[in-house]
Amino acid sequence: xxxxxxxxxxxxxxxxxxxxxxxxxxxxxxxTPIDDDDAPLVIIIxxxxxLYSEQELLSSVGEGVESQIVRNTHLFxxxxxxxxxxxxxxxxKKYGSTIxxxxxxxxxxxxxxxxxxxxxxxxxxxxxxxLLGIRAGIVKNENDSKSIRSGYDHGxxxxxxxxxxxxxxSISNRHPVYLASNSPxxxxxxxxxxxxxxxxxxxxxxxxxxxxDGSPASVYPTxxxxxxxxxxxxxxxxxxxxRIILLDDSSYNIRQASTVGIHGIHVNGKDRTLxxxxxxxxxxxxxxxxxxxxxxxxxxxxxxxxxxxxGAKNKVDAHAIDTSVWETLAQELTLRLRQKKNGTLxxxxxxxxxxxxxxLFMNGGGENERSKPSMFNLIRNILGSSGNSxxxxxxxxxxxxxxxxxxxxxxKEKLRKLxxxxxxxxxxxxxxxxxxxxxxxxxxxxxxxxHPPESLDLIMGCCFADLFEPDQxxxxxGRFAHKSSHPPLVYLPITFAGGTRFSSTQPFAExxxxxxxxxSDTTAFQMYARSLINHGHNLDPSRIVNAIxxxxxxxxxxxxxxxxxxxxxxxxxxxxxxxxxxxxxxSEITKNGFDAAGWIRRSRRExxxxxxxxxxxxxxxxxxxxTEKSDMYSTGGNDESDSSSRVAVEEIQFVSPYNVTTxxxxxxxxxxxxxQIEVESLCSLVSSGTELKIFKGTFESASxxxxxxxxxxxxxxxxxxxxxxxxxxxxxxxxxxxxAESLIGRNVFTFSPHSSRVVVDRDAVQIVPDGxxxxxxxxxxxxxxxxxxxxxxxxxxxxxxxVYGQGLIGLLVTAIxxxxxxxxxxxxxxxxxxxxxxxxxxxxxxxxxxxxxxxLQPQTAGIAGPFDVCIEVSGNPRALQSAIDNTSNNGRIxxxxxxGNTDVALKLGIDFHRSHxxxxxxxxxxxxxxxxxxxxxxxxxxxxxxxxxxxQPSRLISKRMTLTDVQEAYELLDGGKEIAICFxxxx
Numbered sequence: 001x002x003x004x005x006x007x008x009x010x011x012x013x014x015x016x017x018x019x020x021x022x023x024x025x026x027x028x029x030x031x032t033p034i035d036d037d038d039a040p041l042v043i044i045i046x047x048x049x050x051l052y053s054e055q056e057l058l059s060s061v062g063e064g065v066e067s068q069i070v071r072n073t074h075l076f077x078x079x080x081x082x083x084x085x086x087x088x089x090x091x092x093k094k095y096g097s098t099i100x101x102x103x104x105x106x107x108x109x110x111x112x113x114x115x116x117x118x119x120x121x122x123x124x125x126x127x128x129x130x131l132l133g134i135r136a137g138i139v140k141n142e143n144d145s146k147s148i149r150s151g152y153d154h155g156x157x158x159x160x161x162x163x164x165x166x167x168x169x170s171i172s173n174r175h176p177v178y179l180a181s182n183s184p185x186x187x188x189x190x191x192x193x194x195x196x197x198x199x200x201x202x203x204x205x206x207x208x209x210x211x212x213d214g215s216p217a218s219v220y221p222t223x224x225x226x227x228x229x230x231x232x233x234x235x236x237x238x239x240x241x242x243r244i245i246l247l248d249d250s251s252y253n254i255r256q257a258s259t260v261g262i263h264g265i266h267v268n269g270k271d272r273t274l275x276x277x278x279x280x281x282x283x284x285x286x287x288x289x290x291x292x293x294x295x296x297x298x299x300x301x302x303x304x305x306x307x308x309x310x311g312a313k314n315k316v317d318a319h320a321i322d323t324s325v326w327e328t329l330a331q332e333l334t335l336r337l338r339q340k341k342n343g344t345l346x347x348x349x350x351x352x353x354x355x356x357x358x359x360l361f362m363n364g365g366g367e368n369e370r371s372k373p374s375m376f377n378l379i380r381n382i383l384g385s386s387g388n389s390x391x392x393x394x395x396x397x398x399x400x401x402x403x404x405x406x407x408x409x410x411x412k413e414k415l416r417k418l419x420x421x422x423x424x425x426x427x428x429x430x431x432x433x434x435x436x437x438x439x440x441x442x443x444x445x446x447x448x449x450x451h452p453p454e455s456l457d458l459i460m461g462c463c464f465a466d467l468f469e470p471d472q473x474x475x476x477x478g479r480f481a482h483k484s485s486h487p488p489l490v491y492l493p494i495t496f497a498g499g500t501r502f503s504s505t506q507p508f509a510e511x512x513x514x515x516x517x518x519x520s521d522t523t524a525f526q527m528y529a530r531s532l533i534n535h536g537h538n539l540d541p542s543r544i545v546n547a548i549x550x551x552x553x554x555x556x557x558x559x560x561x562x563x564x565x566x567x568x569x570x571x572x573x574x575x576x577x578x579x580x581x582x583x584x585x586x587s588e589i590t591k592n593g594f595d596a597a598g599w600i601r602r603s604r605r606e607x608x609x610x611x612x613x614x615x616x617x618x619x620x621x622x623x624x625x626x627t628e629k630s631d632m633y634s635t636g637g638n639d640e641s642d643s644s645s646r647v648a649v650e651e652i653q654f655v656s657p658y659n660v661t662t663x664x665x666x667x668x669x670x671x672x673x674x675x676q677i678e679v680e681s682l683c684s685l686v687s688s689g690t691e692l693k694i695f696k697g698t699f700e701s702a703s704x705x706x707x708x709x710x711x712x713x714x715x716x717x718x719x720x721x722x723x724x725x726x727x728x729x730x731x732x733x734x735x736x737x738x739x740a741e742s743l744i745g746r747n748v749f750t751f752s753p754h755s756s757r758v759v760v761d762r763d764a765v766q767i768v769p770d771g772x773x774x775x776x777x778x779x780x781x782x783x784x785x786x787x788x789x790x791x792x793x794x795x796x797x798x799x800x801x802x803v804y805g806q807g808l809i810g811l812l813v814t815a816i817x818x819x820x821x822x823x824x825x826x827x828x829x830x831x832x833x834x835x836x837x838x839x840x841x842x843x844x845x846x847x848x849x850x851x852x853x854x855x856l857q858p859q860t861a862g863i864a865g866p867f868d869v870c871i872e873v874s875g876n877p878r879a880l881q882s883a884i885d886n887t888s889n890n891g892r893i894x895x896x897x898x899x900g901n902t903d904v905a906l907k908l909g910i911d912f913h914r915s916h917x918x919x920x921x922x923x924x925x926x927x928x929x930x931x932x933x934x935x936x937x938x939x940x941x942x943x944x945x946x947x948x949x950x951x952q953p954s955r956l957i958s959k960r961m962t963l964t965d966v967q968e969a970y971e972l973l974d975g976g977k978e979i980a981i982c983f984x985x986x987x
Contacts, residue, residue: 042237043171043281044206044230044262045274046248047181047188051164052131052195053269063130065191069183072122073098080117096224096252097182099208103220115220119209123187131194159536161196167275168200170591176203178233180246182222184209204232223253226260234260247277271303275583282590283597284582286575302575307354307410312573314356317462318365321493322559323372325616329458330378332489332556332618336457337383339486343394345457348480350446351464352400354407355414357493358439361396362418376435398439399453401446411441452480459621460491466538470547478551481621490548490619494561498532498539499613499849500525500577503841506602507854507864508830516595517830520854520864522847524599527592528585535584541615542955552622561614567607577610578603613845645669650963651755654720657697660970662963663721667757674736676759677743679728681985684754685778687725688808688973688980689875689898694722695970698900723754725781727774728985737762749777754963756985769945775954775982779812783953784944785896785924786812791931792922793869793894798831802867804883805874806838806847806855808956808980809896813871815951818851835864837879840976846956861886873897877904884908889915896922956980 045051048066057064077083077098091101099118103111171177177200181188185207192198206229208220221228237244239261246257247267254264265287267277272288279285286302333345349357359365364374379393402411412422420428426441442449459480465473481488505521519527529539538544545555567574578600586596649665672678693699699716727749733740739762747768752758768777786809795801795817803814817834835854836847847855856864858879865886872883873896883893884906927935958978961969962985972978 039241039243040175040237041281042176042178042203042233042242042244043278044178044180044233044244044246046246046250046253046267047179047191048183049249049269050247050267050274051179051191051197053273055269057130061130063127065126065128065130068126069122072125073118076118076121080114093252096250096256097222099220100182100222100224112220115208119184119187123184126187126190128190128194131191163535164195164275165197165200167278167587168197170587171278172201172203174590176237178202178204178206180206180223180229180248182208206230206233223248223250224256226256226262230257230260230262245281247274247281279582279586282586284586284600285579302579304576304579306404306406308572309576310354310356310407310410312570312576313463314354314359316563316565316570316573317356317494318360318372319367319370320561320563320614321360321366321370321372322561322616323366323370325491325493325557325559325561325618326372326375327378328557329489329491329618330375330382333375333457334379334382336486336489337379337393338391340457341391343392344397345393345395346397346399346453346455347458347460348399348401348446348453348456349460349462350401350480351461352402352411352441353462354410355400355439357460357462358398358400359414359418361398362437392434394435396435396437397453398437399442400439401442401444401449403443403445405443408441408443415439415441446480447476449479452482455484456480456488457486458489458491460493462492463494463496465492465544465617466496466541468538469536470538470543473544474547474551474553477548477621487553487621489556490553490621491617492544492619493616494563494614495541495544495617496537496539497541497613497615498529499845500528501611501845501848501855502603503609503611505844505854505856505860506606507835507856507860508833509598509602510829511595511598514595514598516593516598518598518602519589519594519596520833520835520856521599521603522836522855523594523853524581524585524589524596526848526851526853527588528581531584531588534588541617544617548619548621554620555617556620557616557618559616561616563610563612563614565610565612567609574607574610577612611841611845647757649755649757651721652723652753652963652966654694654718654722656718658695660695660966662966667759669732672732672734672759673761674734675761675763676734677730677737677748677762677765678732679726679748679750679752679758679760679765680731681726681728681756681758682747682774683727683778683985684723684752684983685725685782686754686969686973686981686983687723687782690724691722692970692973693898693900694720695974698902700901721753721755724751725778726750726752726754726758727768727777728758733762743767747774747777749780751781754966754983756963766941769949772945772949773954775957776948776952778982779951779953779956779980780944780948781924782808783812783816783947783951784940785809786816787940787944787947788924789813789871789873789894789896789922790816791935792920792928793871793892795869799868800830800833800835802835802837802861802865802870802883802886803852804837804858804870804872804879805876805897806836806840806843807873807875810836810838810871810873811843811846811850811956811979812951812953813873813896814847814852815850815953816947818853819950835867837861837882838874842958843979846979849955858882867891869894871896875899877902877906880904881906884912884917884919887915887917889917891917893917893919894922895919954982957982960984 048054048069052065054064054066058067074085074088077088081102088098091098095101095104099115102114102118106114168177179188179202185205188205188207189198192200208222223229233244244262246254246262246264248254248257248264249266249268251266254266257264265277265280266272267274272280276285276288280287288301288303337343337345352358360372361375364372364377366372376393383391383393400411415428418430420430420437420439423429426443428439428441430437459477468476477490502521508520508523509518511518533539549555565574565577582600586600589596589599645668647667647669649667650662651665652660653663654660669678694716727747730743730746730748733743737743748765749768750758750760750765752760766780768774789809790813793801801817803810803817806814814834814836833853834851835856836844836852837856837858838844838847839858844855844857854864861882866888867886868888869892870883870887871894872880874880875897877899880895880897887893927937927940957980959969959972959981961981961983963983969981969983973981
């Protein structure tokens with residue numbers, strides 16, 4: 001969908017019934033049309049070449065509806081009046097339709113009979129199979145760059161038709177929608193039937209063959225006689241109180257409609273699609289410069305151009321691409337050169353666009369810390385100048401696939417600027433002092449390639465992989481690897497990760513004129529993401545990783561490549577992003593009852609940097625004949641140490657404040673107790689709360705945890721081994737362990753310190769449920785803590801909640817609240833919101849992904865509040881004070897932070913004294929007495945594991961490290977540079 005709608009009309013049913021039967025006539029209302037942004041809106045849509053795109057029909061199935069109308073019109077003019085095709089077309093240009101031209105030139109006594117014959121002979125023979133053909137998706141037009149735009153081309157006709165139906169249905173539920181055509185009613189209905197739009201709720205259908213009063217002026221009136229044609233609409237929706245907008249492919253009809261106060265938007269399927277026209281009508285996108293909304297509006301103008309968009313995007317791409325992944329790619333390509341010893345690299349770029357990746361290969365790009373040298377230079381530097389000449393890069397053969405032929409001229413111009421010459425049709429060559437580069441421009445969809453190039457070293461696609469269903473993507477990539485002796489690398493830079501945000505975010509706001517709620521920026525961008533998913537977009541890069549690994553490949557490198565789009569220095573791309581939001585996200589916003597146009601206006605009024613989260617992915621792709629996974633992902637068996645009686649163990653040890661290290665120990669497996677099990681560690685999670693307190697020394701002397709077995713007798717004092725989120729594989733069991741046979745080889749969770757191997761009592765571990773990965777399972781205690789906080793908060797339906805602090809626990813609290821606290825309750829007031837506060841932008845970005853309705857800087861709390869419930873998990877006394885200040889009277893403040901030995905000063909003056917606010921602490925170790933009648937630890941553990949499965953919290957891991965990096969790990973967490981750090985214990 002591409003548009004939105006605000007005000008509900010109450011006169012549709014009467015209008016829909018009467019418009020086809022009441023004679024048109026009467027005086028035109030001569031008032032100046034209203035030009036208020038929030039005035040009630042009435043939509044009139046032309047039918048032929050407007051509801052459908054004639055150009056798309058012709059290019060996809062070779063036949064259109066309007067082309068048949070034109071052909072039959074020419075034949076009618078020739079047979080009855082000896083008119084040439086040019087004569088008929090001239091009448092159309094002058095009068096808006098050929099039949100209207102005949103009415104003005106024929107004697108009055110011939111008008112009615114001629115009109116009846118015209119409608120019968122021109123419209124009855126039309127074959128509507130072309131509409132059915134495109135609706136069934138028989139042919140896909142690869143080169144159509146004017147599909148419903150939401151950041152990519154959808155391509156599939158059936159999907160587009162369904163989207164149009166949903167769009168019109170949603171609009172008609174909120175606004176009067178009319179169809180208006182110079183064609184007869186029967187034709188209009190046949191179009192609706194064949195497009196699957198017959199059940200759209202219309203306020204009326206305007207056509208010339210309504211009943212008249214017998215006079216020539218009112219017999220078969222067309223749009224060239226707007227007083228008669230639109231009389232019914234004008235009487236029910238006076239232009240001085242309603243904004244009436246006509247979407248039509250005829251400039252003449254638009255000019256005529258303007259004489260009676262109807263605004264016009266020119267829609268022709270080329271410069272403006274119907275979806276774009278509707279988005280413009282609802283002010284979700286800017287006018288394109290061809291047809292301003294009205295003479296008094298002074299809005300800026302914008303027109304989408306794929307060439308300009310790619311040019312602007314490529315500049316941001318070059319800066320965003322992750323340097324470390326780029327350098328790893330160079331190392332991998334260098335290794336292949338050494339193995340091949342022929343000096344040649346063969347590369348397939350499957351979404352070449354304007355050849356930005358070729359340019360980056362040759363010249364490098366980016367600025368400052370994101371600067372990247374050319375791939376050529378990186379490879380030469382790695383190889384060195386003294387090596388064997390066979391190892392040097394002497395030739396690059398580059399296969400550039402791009403199905404959008406609109407870009408062909410731009411690609412050729414880029415090649416000329418890079419110094420290439422065209423050697424043959426779409427084959428270009430460049431000879432450098434030490435190498436040769438050949439580029440094959442292939443104007444086709446790579447998925448339709450029947451003979452992929454052989455022996456590829458690299459397959460890549462920039463801004464590409466998220467457009468495909470992951471398994472289908474892997475199958476397509478596999479075809480290009482089929483004839484390669486060595487499986488190629490796959491490089492997917494700028495893969496959209498689903499998160500978009502402004503550099504500073506705004507909360508919900510009320511629009512008093514429209515009596516609607518303007519969504520927070522966080523909620524608006526979430527709905528944009530939802531609309532992309534609805535159109536087939538994959539916003540989860542981990543699905544791509546899993547798909548490639550499931551087919552035997554392996555991930556080599558991954559890095560962040562966020563777009564940073566400044567409204568001034570990247571103006572066109574910034575405008576294009578707003579255009580994408582308006583075309584795709586705005587409809588989702590309005591379907592959920594929010595003011596989309598108000599949000600768009602606020603975004604333009606307060607332009608801020610747009611940040612879109614992307615990742616760069618680099619893989620080894622498995623050979624199509626490979627039957628085994630990469631060794632990197634092989635689980636394998638026990639190493640040699642498993643069969644030895646003495647096993648080396650590496651364990652964490654906090655030595656003093658800001659000083660943590662590891663110690664080496666030995667464990668004698670013969671000493672395994674009868675009730676104990678031996679666990680070989682897979683991964684463990686660093687607690688950013690308690691463990692940081694121990695790292696910094698800001699803790700009180702006490703037991704580690706009185707409710708966790710093995711910790712009750714351990715004092716919290718240096719030196720100290722600590723940690724409580726470890727998952728490993730059971731490798732041995734004591735003689736008394738009853739389920740030893742089924743337990744061996746299973747993954748278990750244990751509240752144990754970070755260590756490469758642990759020995760614990762059988763009843764101190766929990767078996768990780770099937771289907772939960774080890775990296776998700778290590779979050780079990782954190783998820784339980786978040787669940788405990790949510791239980792203590794006791795949030796009721798409709799209450800607005802704030803979560804102060806978006807570290808690990810805060811993010812999980814936000815996620816759990818968002819799972820069961822919906823924002824889809826439409827109202828002019830705010831209900832069921834989950835507002836997250838943090839000072840760090842990366843945490844706010846993750847808050848949005850975890851479901852927050854607003855993710856805000858702390859200083860905006862006074863604007864966003866007050867809240868019914870505030871949950872404070874920041875560990876910052878200022879956040880606790882803000883939570884108290886911005887909780888409604890009689891509201892609740894839940895304190896989950898442990899402040900250790902830090903003194904906390906709060907202002908609890910007269911306002912607090914009179915407020916009846918409740919401050920309650922929350923701690924996960926025990927079940928509160930108010931819940932023990934229904935809940936115990938076992939039940940809460942069961943729910944926690946279910947939440948772990950649902951939330952997949954491993955997506956919060958921002959860095960994976962080993963115990964050798966333990967000091968750096970805690971320093972990174974202390975500096976707020978990472979959200980969650982996982983220690984890995986791979987062999």
